[in-house]
Amino acid sequence: MHRLPNRPLALDCLRTFEAAARRLSFSAAAEELHLTQPAISRQIKGLEEALGAQLFHRGTRRIELTLAGQTLQRTVQPALARLDSCVRQIRLSHSRAMVSVTTFPSFASLWLMPRLPDFERAHPDADLRIAASDRLVETEDVELDVALRHCSADKVPAGAVRLFGEVLTPVVSAGLADAIDRGHAPRLAQPADLTEHTLLEMDDGHSPSTLLSWPRWLAGCGLAHLTPRRWISVNYTHQQVQAALAGQGVALARLAMVHDALARGDLVEPFGAGGRRWAEPCYWLVPLVPPGGRTGAAAQRPEVRAFSDWVLAQAALTRAAIGDVADPETDAHAD
Known part of the structure; x- marks a missing residue:
């Protein structure tokens, strides 16, 4: 040749x-x-x-x-x-303003998407691209602007801002709660009564899910050996919530993801606020900067800054709703 x-x-x-x-x-x-x-x-x-x-x-x-x-x-x-x-x-960069966001599917379905109309009304000229995946993307991906993540503080990237913490609480559908009140379903007045109910469990194979599991919650109630009537395991949190809304059992829900459904009366906490337990992981906003870019507000396009500010404002409402008193301004994760 x-x-x-x-x-x-x-x-x-x-x-x-x-x-x-x-x-x-x-x-x-x-x-x-x-x-x-x-x-x-x-x-x-x-x-x-x-x-x-x-x-x-x-x-x-x-x-x-x-x-x-x-x-x-x-x-x-x-x-x-x-x-x-x-x-x-x-x-x-030479077309319409666009913000590319990466997050995990359940957060997108249960928290982000229901709130987006508020952002769209305030910013009608900004397009959004939501990439929902369980895979943690590299923070140097030049196609992404913001990551919304769920992890413990020791695993979050530098520059992240804490949105809100994780609170777990048992929930049932309004229909199942009504059936219990009428005596048409087994009583559910205290955690020990869960032995007569189906428990909806989220099991995605990731280690953080063990911190958010029924066995851990039951152990905290002194009921480590409780056996429910049966288990239903799903891969995603939003599937667990959907099953609860359908009356298929009791879900151990993430309060930040379901407090709107609780406020509407679609879901009910059978044990009230007494059933709530704090867990270690938190939710974070991570600004993503292309290689060679500068971190901070000066490095962000106006639409990215606007979206990030909007997420932080929505997170403040969620913190108030779930009783999270942490201050994100002093809880940014730095190098």
């Missing part, structure tokens, strides 16, 4: 190589890039000639990366991802 050491490589060829290397198939790469398979083969061959090295072992039914191909893939894949991310960020 002949190579030209000073000749830059065409970006199209590198995109073709990245797709073929990732899929280990010229056909799959052709489908992904909306090209023909012969076009993919020609581009790969041209790239190999430009490099003076074979990138793929070509078999009858499959292809494999050579050592040179593996070396190139390790550089090309993240470089293209960064380039695409940068392009998207530039496009966003």
Whole structure:
């Protein structure tokens, strides 16, 4: 193969190589890039000639990366991802104002989304993109502006501001509470009565969930060995709340997520405020700054600052509703 050491490589060829290397198939790469398979083969061959090295072992039914191909893939894949991310960020910055927020699904469903109409009325020219995922994203992701997280203080990133704490409380639907009052369902006057009820448990496999579990709450009541009529386990907090609203059992709810439903009368605390227990994790607002950016208000676009201020104002209302007297102004997490 002949190579030209000073000749830059065409970006199209590198995109073709990245797709073929990732899929280990010229056909799959052709489908992904909306090209023909012969076009993919020609581009790969041209790239190999430009490099003076074979990138793929070509078999009858499959292809494999050579050592040179593996070396190139390790550089090309993240470089293209960064380039695409940068392009998207530039496009966003020259279009309508947009705030990109990452949070976990239950917080988005139960706390953030019901409040968004208030923000939209105050800021009609700002678009929002909500990325709800259980995966903790990197704080250097240039496509994201704000993270709303749930964790203990020792795990929160620098610069985070505490929104409110975690209070757990048993809740049932208004319908089930009425059935209990009428004697159509087993009594539920004290925690020991839970032995006659179905307990709705959130079990997502993450260690923080053990701090928010029924066994821990029951142990705090001196009922570590209590066995309910049955268990129903779900993966997400919002599923647990939905099951409670449907009258399927007693949920150990996060008060900050359900206090609106309690105020409306959709949910009822059978043990009142006496059933509430504080837990270690808290909710946090984390400003996300692109690599090389400066932290603080000066680094944020006006719409991001407006959204962050709005979240903090809404969090103050939640703190008042759940009896959280902590001061977030003195509870920012620094290096």
